[in-house]
Amino acid sequence: MKTELIIRPENECRYDAVSLGEVMLRLDPGEGRIRTARQFRAWEGGGEYNVVRGLRRCFGLRTGVITAFADNEVGMLMEDFILQGGVDTSLIKWMKTDGIGRICRNGINFTERGFGIRGAVGCSDRANTAISKATPSDFDFEYIFGTLGVRWLHTGGIYAALSEQSCETVIEAIKIAKKYGTVVSYDLNYRPSMWSDIGGLKKAQEVNKEIAKYVDVMIGNEEDFTACLGFEIEGNDENLKELNIDGYKKMIEEAVKVYPNLKAIGTTLRTVRTATVNDWSALCFGNGGEIYKAKQYDGLEIMDRVGGGDSFASGLIYGLMTTGDAEIAVNYGAAHGALAMTTPGDTTMASKKEVEALMGGAGARVQR
Numbered sequence: 001m002k003t004e005l006i007i008r009p010e011n012e013c014r015y016d017a018v019s020l021g022e023v024m025l026r027l028d029p030g031e032g033r034i035r036t037a038r039q040f041r042a043w044e045g046g047g048e049y050n051v052v053r054g055l056r057r058c059f060g061l062r063t064g065v066i067t068a069f070a071d072n073e074v075g076m077l078m079e080d081f082i083l084q085g086g087v088d089t090s091l092i093k094w095m096k097t098d099g100i101g102r103i104c105r106n107g108i109n110f111t112e113r114g115f116g117i118r119g120a121v122g123c124s125d126r127a128n129t130a131i132s133k134a135t136p137s138d139f140d141f142e143y144i145f146g147t148l149g150v151r152w153l154h155t156g157g158i159y160a161a162l163s164e165q166s167c168e169t170v171i172e173a174i175k176i177a178k179k180y181g182t183v184v185s186y187d188l189n190y191r192p193s194m195w196s197d198i199g200g201l202k203k204a205q206e207v208n209k210e211i212a213k214y215v216d217v218m219i220g221n222e223e224d225f226t227a228c229l230g231f232e233i234e235g236n237d238e239n240l241k242e243l244n245i246d247g248y249k250k251m252i253e254e255a256v257k258v259y260p261n262l263k264a265i266g267t268t269l270r271t272v273r274t275a276t277v278n279d280w281s282a283l284c285f286g287n288g289g290e291i292y293k294a295k296q297y298d299g300l301e302i303m304d305r306v307g308g309g310d311s312f313a314s315g316l317i318y319g320l321m322t323t324g325d326a327e328i329a330v331n332y333g334a335a336h337g338a339l340a341m342t343t344p345g346d347t348t349m350a351s352k353k354e355v356e357a358l359m360g361g362a363g364a365r366v367q368r
Contacts, residue, residue, distance in 0.1 A: 002324035003286040004263045005216060008181050013149030016061035017317065018091065020173050021048025021159035022131045023067050023078055024107035024124070026346055034110045034123055044081035045109065045346025047158040047189050050307050054314030054348045056086045058336065058355065061318070064088035066139060066173070068130040070097040074106045075130075085347065093138050095130040104130040113304045113344070114275030120305055132162035136172035145180040152317060153177045156187035156219075157228060160207055161194035167207045174214045186211060187313055188220030190227040204228055217264045217320065218255070219313050222248065225267075231255055245269075245283070245293065252285045264326055266316045266333060268309055269293075276302050280341075282312060282334040286326025294334035295359070300341070307346035312337030314348070315355065335359045 010016070023046040029037035052063035065087050069075035071094040079089050097103050107126035114120035126132070144150060153173065160170045174184050188208060195204040208228035212218065225231040231254055233247035252265050264286040271279040280297040302308075315336030319329025335358040339350035 003320060003326055004288070005183055005320060005324060006181070007183055007321060008149065008151045010151070013151045014062070015064050015088070015148065015150045016321070017052050017055050017152040017154060018064040018066055018144070018150050019048040019052040020066040020153065020155040020170060022046050022107055022126065022129060022162060023049045023065065023069075023082065024109040024126060025074060025078060026109045026111055028344065029110075029112055030344075031115070032112070034112050034121065040110075041344075042077070043345040043347070044078055044085075045307060047187060047310055048154060048156050049082075049087075050310035050346050051154045051187075051314045051317065053082075053085045053087055054311050054336065054340070055318060058314065058348050058350050059318040059352050061321075062088075064091050066091045066144070068093040068095055068134045068138065070095055070101070070104045070106050070130045072097055072099075072106070078106060091139075091144060093130070093134060095133070097130075101128065104128060104133050106130065111306055113306070116274050116276055119275045122306070126162075129162070131159070132166055134169060135165050136169050139169070139173070141173050141176040145177045145182050149180070150177065150182045152183045152185065152321060154185045154187070154313070154317065157189040157204070157208060157224070158187075158191060158194065160211065161191060161198070161204065164198055167198075171207075171211060174211060178214050183216045184214060185217035185219060185313070185317060186215045187309070188218070188224035188228045189309075190220070190224045192227070201227060205230060212259050213261065215259070215262060217266065217317070218259075218262055219266045219316070221267055221270070221309075222251065225251055225255065229255065229258075248283055249291050252283070252291060256285065264320060264329075266313070266330060268312050268334075268337065273299075275305070278302055278305070280308075280334065280338055282316075282330050282337070284316065284326045284330035284333070286320070286329070290326065292327040292330050294330045297334065297338050300338055302341045304344045305341050307348075308337045308341040310346070311340035311348050311350075331359050
């Protein structure tokens with residue numbers, strides 16, 4: 001049995017998938033620390049964008065990004081990064097700025113990877129960005145989903161938390177996408193610091209509970225489901241909570257009862273031994289009510305964990321789109337997420353061939 005997802009035919013749509021969200025300039029001190037760095041390596045990244053970038057670069061799908069940039073040199077740098085990843089940029093809204101960022105600006109995210117007992121650290125500079133100020137009227141969603149055609153829309157709670165305008169824009173986009181038969185996935189991705197200025201936890205639940213009514217595929221970990229939708233795993237041992245598989249399954253079952261529109265739910269399972277060694281797996285609800293656990297990657301050695309969850313999401317989406325089978329899809333997601341965390345940057349450097357080899361049990365022997 002397969003999931004109940006109904007996906008529009010390829011020949012009806014310009015895009016297999018598009019994302020709606022913020023794309024930031026990531027500045028990475030490499031093996032060092034932000035506070036003592038003398039140089040940074042530049043990447044692009046964003047919770048929603050990373051997913052369609054993975055769908056394009058690793059899995060070969062036709063993808064685009066709905067976002068907004070301040071029309072300046074940094075915005076053009078961001079566009080160049082996106083073009084290098086093969087993602088279509090024609091849906092980007094370019095917004096006038098005054099030269100010093102009072103009207104709008106482009107977001108920056110400083111990220112250090114962490115090592116051993118020192119965890120990863122992020123320091124965002126993203127207030128007043130172009131996409132946070134964008135309103136539903138800045139994007140022609142009727143044209144994008146109705147005329148051009150999109151098979152799958154991915155967005156998430158990071159974008160929704162940027163501003164009051166973002167909350168309105170994501171809800172409008174999802175409603176119009178559903179009107180034209182586009183499958184909608186949403187990564188809850190709860191960040192308390194981002195919601196604090198627009199109403200905190202109460203606002204996060206209000207917005208996410210409304211969004212959940214229109215979502216086909218929901219993605220998130222335990223903290224996300226608890227904070228955004230009010231579901232909890234009862235009786236968890238704090239030190240082992242991400243290994244409480246039965247608890248996760250009960251939480252997923254409860255979520256489906258409240259939101260029967262959900263056709264699939266994906267959640268990552270991570271136990272952090274150190275910043276550079278994690279145990280990693282995932283669960284997926286689908287196939288008419290079954291819950292499947294992906295292959296377990298114990299002692300996974302990590303170079304850069306940022307974006308691992310987004311790469312899980314892109315693998316999961318690819319599996320659901322191409323096979324309709326939740327069990328296969330969750331293994332695509334777990335393998336892709338694992339590989340993405342072995343390379344630097346937010347976005348994947350893995351190939352579909354490597355993902356499928358890892359799913360099939362391939363090891364780390366030298367390939368010649």
